[in-house]
Amino acid sequence: MNRRIVIAALLAGTTLLGACKHNTAPAQLPPEPEPTVTSTPTPTQTGAALGTQQHFVNAVNGQNVIYFDTDRYNVDSADAAALQLQAQYLMQYPQISVTLEGHCDERGTREYNLALGERRANAAKNYLVSLGVPASRITTVSYGKERPVALGSNEAAWAQNRRAVTVVINN
């Protein structure tokens, strides 16, 4: 579960530098450009408009979900990296507000899992706030074990379900 590699910074945006002489094609194409290393997410917009979940997910390269160990709600280093990307996006677009959904796996009792999901959502929220995102732009909701994404009854599925998901609130 902690195997997530911080890749977003490396793949945040690749800009193609095309040699563009409009009269003649070069005899030899210039070498492929190296991927640029940036620390801020560059929204590569393939049609998703600002204010949509897709715009946000694109910008953070799919890292709108963070994961937790069984019964835990702490933000580990992989989670922190994802939340940093999310915070940068939110600082870049001050008109965007989000909901943090807290989730648990099915191997827990129902009511405790509702409370644990709320803990997880708040842990993620607190981290975003610590990075400068105004708390007023972040709401939380716990779904306990009611909304799994992985439907099996095994450790791999449960690991995917112990999560906090950041969702853009559409206006």
Added chain:
Amino acid sequence: MKTTLALLALALFAWPALAQDAPPTTSAKDLGTPVPQPGQVETVEQPDGGLSFTVTDESEWQDLGIAIPGFATDRDSPTAANASGTAALGRDLAQVVYNDLKNNGLFKPVGPAALPLPAYPEITAPAWPTWSNRSAEMLVQGYVRAGADGRLTVGCYLYDVQLQKELTRAGWVVPPADWRRAAHKCADLVYSRLSGESPFFDSRIAYIAETGPKDPRVKRLAIMDSDGANHRFITTGRATALTPRYSPDYRRLLYLSYVDGNPRIYVYDIGTGRQQLVTQSSNPTFAPRWSPDGRWILYSMAIGGNTDIYRVSANGGASTRLTDSPSIDIGGSYSPDGSKIVFESDRSGTQQCYTMNADGSNQQRISFSGGRCATPEWSPRGDQIAFTSASNFHIYVMSPSGGSVRELTSGWQDEAPTWAPNGRVIQFFRTERNSGHTSLWQVDLTGRNERRLPTPLDASDPAWGPILP
């Protein structure tokens, strides 16, 4: 009846406005049509000429053969209770009595389908050879009569066949729609008289009916009789409903709904079909509970991610905070005398069970048996606490001090025990691995006789109410 309901509605809706008028709730979008209220059951006073009969050894009464032939009628009259009249109703009444005993593993009953039908005069003067020839040790006979106002009078008699003596009798007058309650009261009479235990059949269960894949799962609030009959959906399923609780007087339901997008506890009035939030706070709320006298509501609320238990009067007003630790404190089940509450908390690092006084003082951990303790529920008899082990998801019971821990079930994931009104049967729900299918199950306090309670769809979060008023 309508006047009484109107008076009760006035009493129940004396919720003082906390800060401002409550806006029209969006919750109305998820409510179906209001369900009918159970009617009044009047007990007919009958002189008791029976012998007193006590049994001390459980195994003796469990082996009693009991014949339950169809109930007789003075004349086959039409009734609003069914389409065919009181003669057919008599057979149905006996069938409900038989099913109650049979499905709960009680005695060795034989039902009306396998027995001759007694004539009306035999009900109070049994034809003994008929029954002694069938090796029935006990005999239940009854009658049903339709009154001019449509109400039914049902009589229930228990006889010892070998001694040729009546043991007990009772009679009830019921509205035709409530004919099954008379049968449950007859089953309760027989069960109590022969076992010495308190009754439990004449009661209802609130639960969550489930359909669909694990995501998105459709979850609807539903209610039914203790045998699954008279099933009604309360919500439409547009919003997820969870963890219901019947009020002790059966007039209201507490439950959690996501109808406004957040987990909120509602108090639903069954008579009017309307509901109100238990608190106007915008913080998420979970785990609603009633006190045994119906005067208090417990709910758990998370502030800044931390969940604690609160208490509010059932008539509304300000809430009192009962727990105040940085851990998850949630749930709560009152002792039957209302003086103590058992709840779960992870303040020790894992889910464990604690008791406290009803005012929140003297919080003490009681679970030390090695595993994790969750969903504690105090027996209506006060002598046991049922709980889910959050380590192996089996149902357990223990004494109120945490001793004498006994494991009752062994499913892959069993959780959320609820007690029958007599504190001798536990109902819980079982989740099937991978498919996520859920179903309601029951087990005796002895750990024996585990059986499924059939429901129209999948089922979870059962809450067993007390004996119906």
